[in-house]
Amino acid sequence: MTLADISRHCHNITTSYLASSGGSDIVNSTKQAIRLTRHHLLEEVFRRWDPFGNQLSFSYNGGKDCQVLLILYLSCLWEFFVRNTGFSQYGSQYHRFPLRSLPTVYINQAETFSTLEKSIESARERYFLSIYESPRNQTSMPEAFENYLELHSNTEAIVIGIRHTDPFGENLQCIQSTDSGWPHFMRIQPLLHWNLANVWSLLLYSNEEICGLYGKGFTSIGGINSTLPNPALKIDTLSGSLTLENRFKWEIFNAYDKQTSSENVNVSQLSDADEALLQSTGQSGYHPGWFLTDDSQERAGRTRK
Numbered sequence: 001m002t003l004a005d006i007s008r009h010c011h012n013i014t015t016s017y018l019a020s021s022g023g024s025d026i027v028n029s030t031k032q033a034i035r036l037t038r039h040h041l042l043e044e045v046f047r048r049w050d051p052f053g054n055q056l057s058f059s060y061n062g063g064k065d066c067q068v069l070l071i072l073y074l075s076c077l078w079e080f081f082v083r084n085t086g087f088s089q090y091g092s093q094y095h096r097f098p099l100r101s102l103p104t105v106y107i108n109q110a111e112t113f114s115t116l117e118k119s120i121e122s123a124r125e126r127y128f129l130s131i132y133e134s135p136r137n138q139t140s141m142p143e144a145f146e147n148y149l150e151l152h153s154n155t156e157a158i159v160i161g162i163r164h165t166d167p168f169g170e171n172l173q174c175i176q177s178t179d180s181g182w183p184h185f186m187r188i189q190p191l192l193h194w195n196l197a198n199v200w201s202l203l204l205y206s207n208e209e210i211c212g213l214y215g216k217g218f219t220s221i222g223g224i225n226s227t228l229p230n231p232a233l234k235i236d237t238l239s240g241s242l243t244l245e246n247r248f249k250w251e252i253f254n255a256y257d258k259q260t261s262s263e264n265v266n267v268s269q270l271s272d273a274d275e276a277l278l279q280s281t282g283q284s285g286y287h288p289g290w291f292l293t294d295d296s297q298e299r300a301g302r303t304r305k
């Protein structure tokens with residue numbers, strides 16, 4: 001596998017999703033969301049910053065949002081490559097994908113779950129991320145980015161998987177510069193218009209491995225001392241929690257490249273430490289994270305910011 005291979009794979013995933021006749025309201029609105037993100041990346045971002053130069057970086061923290069955005073980003077990277085070779089007088093077999101790894105930045109803020117750290121490791125390998133990891137907890141986020149820019153001085157813009165429904169996300173735009181108090185660079189935010197259901201729909205359809213904590217009722221993952229499974233997903237043993245249902249059965253059963261149609265979801269294995277933690281603190285008996293589609297409850301498992 002190379003970055004070119006995985007980019008082509010991601011392109012196949014999105015093309016297949018867009019061509020599907022899944023038909024549910026969620027699938028239809030996700031197709032619209034994908035089209036707008038593709039437009040942002042291909043017609044606005046990649047025209048301004050060459051994705052094969054070293055001006056663009058990707059911010060990655062192992063969460064579902066940056067993973068779904070990464071799939072879209074790589075998909076567009078492949079399309080951009082193919083389009084450009086199409087304009088050339090030489091056949092595409094004479095062109096080589098110009099990038100071997102994707103400049104990526106991970107700010108290690110607080111102690112987090114080892115299952116999430118392992119997911120970031122797997123993503124590093126699977127998606128050919130060349131990750132700069134800031135030293136844990138030594139600096140604020142703006143300072144950490146200042147350090148990153150000192151080492152990667154060609155960086156002009158950083159891609160972020162933030163959405164309008166995130167705290168302080170309401171008035172953001174796809175392309176904007178950083179606020180005062182932050183080092184100067186452009187923020188690229190092509191996922192703003194996505195809601196929780198859109199994220200789960202494409203991610204579950206993609207069949208890419210997602211962080212195992214999502215399978216245990218987590219919906220938003222932060223520090224180990226400030227994140228619990230989402231209380232809205234607690235299985236009520238008395239009533240059987242009749243109000244919640246899996247709205248992504250179509251995505252799961254028809255997931256891309258799935259060998260046999262089944263209800264299995266490609267979640268990473270929980271680390272022994274996290275397994276023990278959830279057991280010892282009684283944090284079990286939750287529906288998977290994708291049973292929650294109410295954006296206003298996404299962070300209900302956060303005990304503090």
Ligand code: FAD
Binds near residue numbers: 108163167180
């Ligand atoms: P999450 O869903 O956890 O994160 C949203 C996205 O932010 C992720 O998908 C990922 O792309 C990125 N991200 C979050 N945490 C990390 C991390 N630890 N390491 C790497 N990437 C991460 N806030 C301002 O008020 N003004 C700014 O100018 C500003 N500039 C920013 C520039 C960058 C490159 C980033 C990553 C963040 C910036 N922020 C800024 C903060 C941003 O608006 C969010 O508050 C922050 O990303 C945390 O997101 P979250 O935890 O609410 O949501």
Ligand code: MG
Binds near residue numbers: 161162166
């Ligand atoms: Mg998020």
Ligand code: MG
Binds near residue numbers: 221222
């Ligand atoms: Mg966060």
